[in-house]
Amino acid sequence: MAKSGGDMKQNQYSGVEIIVGIPSYMEAKTIGFVTRQVDLGIKRFFPHMKALIVNADNNSGDDTRGAFLSTDTVTPKKYLTTPPGVKGKGNNLLNLFRFCKSRLSSLKVVVLVDADLRSITPEWIRYMAEPIFKGYEFALPRYSRHQFDGTITNHICYPLLYGVMGENVRQPIGGEFAFSPRVMLHWLDQKWLPTARLYGVDIFMTLNAILGKFRMCEVGLGSKIHNASAPKLGPMFTQVVTTFFQGLLKHKADWIGLLHENPKPKPLFGLKSLSAPQELSVDLRDMKDKLRGEFLSRKNLLKKYLSRYIYSSFWRMIDQDHYKMDTVLWTQAVYQILFTFDTGSPTVKRDIVEALKPLYFARSVTFDYETWKYQIDYAEELILDQATAFASQKPYFYGLYLQRAQDLDRRINKKN
Known part of the structure; x- marks a missing residue:
C-alpha cells in the first residue's frame, strides 16, 4: 500500500501510463472520498497498468494536501500546488499538464475528476479512460444535471458551440475529462490568457480540442452530485464567458459563413441513459433582485449596444417584475453581446461581459419557470431546442457585421 504521509520518490512514479488528476481548492472534506474511488477504479479496471493519482491544488488553507496524502491507496499519489497567492483551476491544470509532459515517454491517458464529487464511482475511471485507448483523443462527460445546475453550460456554452461552430457537445465545461498526451501538448502550445488560468480553463480545453480537430467523444456517467449551486454572478461567469468569447472570435475564420444544421452528438460511451439528477432548489426572488440590480447599474450600456426591441422588451420585464426571456430574444441578445465584444475596445469588452449577466439571469429565471x-x-429537449435556435439565428449574427459595414460606408460617403 502506498505511504499516505508524503509524496512518492521520483523513481517510484516513473514509467506511468495512466495519470488521474484531481484539481482542488479547499476540498479537504471531499477529496479523500474522490481519491478512494479513483484508486478502486484503477485497481479494478487497469490492474496491470502503472498509474498515478495527482492532486493539483491551490495551496489550500484547509489542509486539502493532508486529506489527499493521508488517504490509503494502492495507487501512488503525488501532490502538486501553485505558489501561495496563485489561485485558479486553470493554474492547477497548467501545473498538472507540465508534470504530465515530463512523463510523455510512457504516458497513455490522463483523466480529470473534480475534487467535490459525491457521485463518482470506480466505473467512472474505466468509462473515461477506455475511449482514449480506442483511439479517441478527448472524452467529455455526459450526465444528468438538474436544470437549475450548469446554467452557463445550458444557456451559453452549449448553444453557442452548437450554433456557431456546429458542435453538439452537451457538457463542454463539465469538469470530468479524459485525453491523450497529444491533445494535452496542443493545449500547452496555446496562449493561456488570464481567464483561462482561472475558471475559464474547461471551455479553453474544449474549444481548442474542437479547433485542433481532435477526435472527440462523450461518456455517460449517470448523475453528477457535487457542490452544486444556483446561477451566480461571481467571477466564474466572467472568466468562462470571457475565455469563450475570446477563443471563438480569435478563430472566427474557422466558422464565419458556415451554416450548420442539426449537428450530430459525439459517439457515446459509458452509461447510455439519463438517471435522476441531483436535487437542487433555487431562490427565484433572490435571482430577480440580483438581476434587477445588475440591470439598473448597466442600463445605459445595454441601451447603447442592444437593439431597441431587445432593450425595451427587457426593460418591460424589469418594470413589471415578470420575466419572459424567450429563446429567440435570448439568442439575439447573446449574438448582439458577442458582436459587441468582437468590435469593441478592451474597456467595452470587459463591460459588455458584465452587462450580459442580467440577461443571463432573466433567461435562467424564464427557463426555471418553464x-x-x-x-x-x-x-433536455428544451435545451436542445434552444441550441437549434442559436443555429437558425446565425444569419442574424452575420447581419450585425453587414449592418456595421453599411453604416461605415454611409459615413464615408457622407464625408465625401
Missing part, C-alpha cells in the same frame, strides 16, 4: 415541474428529459 421546466421546474417537469422531468429532466423535457428540460
Whole structure:
C-alpha cells in the first residue's frame, strides 16, 4: 500500500501510463472520498497498468494536501500546488499538464475528476479512460444535471458551440475529462490568457480540442452530485464567458459563413441513459433582485449596444417584475453581446461581459419557470431546442457585421 504521509520518490512514479488528476481548492472534506474511488477504479479496471493519482491544488488553507496524502491507496499519489497567492483551476491544470509532459515517454491517458464529487464511482475511471485507448483523443462527460445546475453550460456554452461552430457537445465545461498526451501538448502550445488560468480553463480545453480537430467523444456517467449551486454572478461567469468569447472570435475564420444544421452528438460511451439528477432548489426572488440590480447599474450600456426591441422588451420585464426571456430574444441578445465584444475596445469588452449577466439571469429565471415541474428529459429537449435556435439565428449574427459595414460606408460617403 502506498505511504499516505508524503509524496512518492521520483523513481517510484516513473514509467506511468495512466495519470488521474484531481484539481482542488479547499476540498479537504471531499477529496479523500474522490481519491478512494479513483484508486478502486484503477485497481479494478487497469490492474496491470502503472498509474498515478495527482492532486493539483491551490495551496489550500484547509489542509486539502493532508486529506489527499493521508488517504490509503494502492495507487501512488503525488501532490502538486501553485505558489501561495496563485489561485485558479486553470493554474492547477497548467501545473498538472507540465508534470504530465515530463512523463510523455510512457504516458497513455490522463483523466480529470473534480475534487467535490459525491457521485463518482470506480466505473467512472474505466468509462473515461477506455475511449482514449480506442483511439479517441478527448472524452467529455455526459450526465444528468438538474436544470437549475450548469446554467452557463445550458444557456451559453452549449448553444453557442452548437450554433456557431456546429458542435453538439452537451457538457463542454463539465469538469470530468479524459485525453491523450497529444491533445494535452496542443493545449500547452496555446496562449493561456488570464481567464483561462482561472475558471475559464474547461471551455479553453474544449474549444481548442474542437479547433485542433481532435477526435472527440462523450461518456455517460449517470448523475453528477457535487457542490452544486444556483446561477451566480461571481467571477466564474466572467472568466468562462470571457475565455469563450475570446477563443471563438480569435478563430472566427474557422466558422464565419458556415451554416450548420442539426449537428450530430459525439459517439457515446459509458452509461447510455439519463438517471435522476441531483436535487437542487433555487431562490427565484433572490435571482430577480440580483438581476434587477445588475440591470439598473448597466442600463445605459445595454441601451447603447442592444437593439431597441431587445432593450425595451427587457426593460418591460424589469418594470413589471415578470420575466419572459424567450429563446429567440435570448439568442439575439447573446449574438448582439458577442458582436459587441468582437468590435469593441478592451474597456467595452470587459463591460459588455458584465452587462450580459442580467440577461443571463432573466433567461435562467424564464427557463426555471418553464421546466421546474417537469422531468429532466423535457428540460433536455428544451435545451436542445434552444441550441437549434442559436443555429437558425446565425444569419442574424452575420447581419450585425453587414449592418456595421453599411453604416461605415454611409459615413464615408457622407464625408465625401
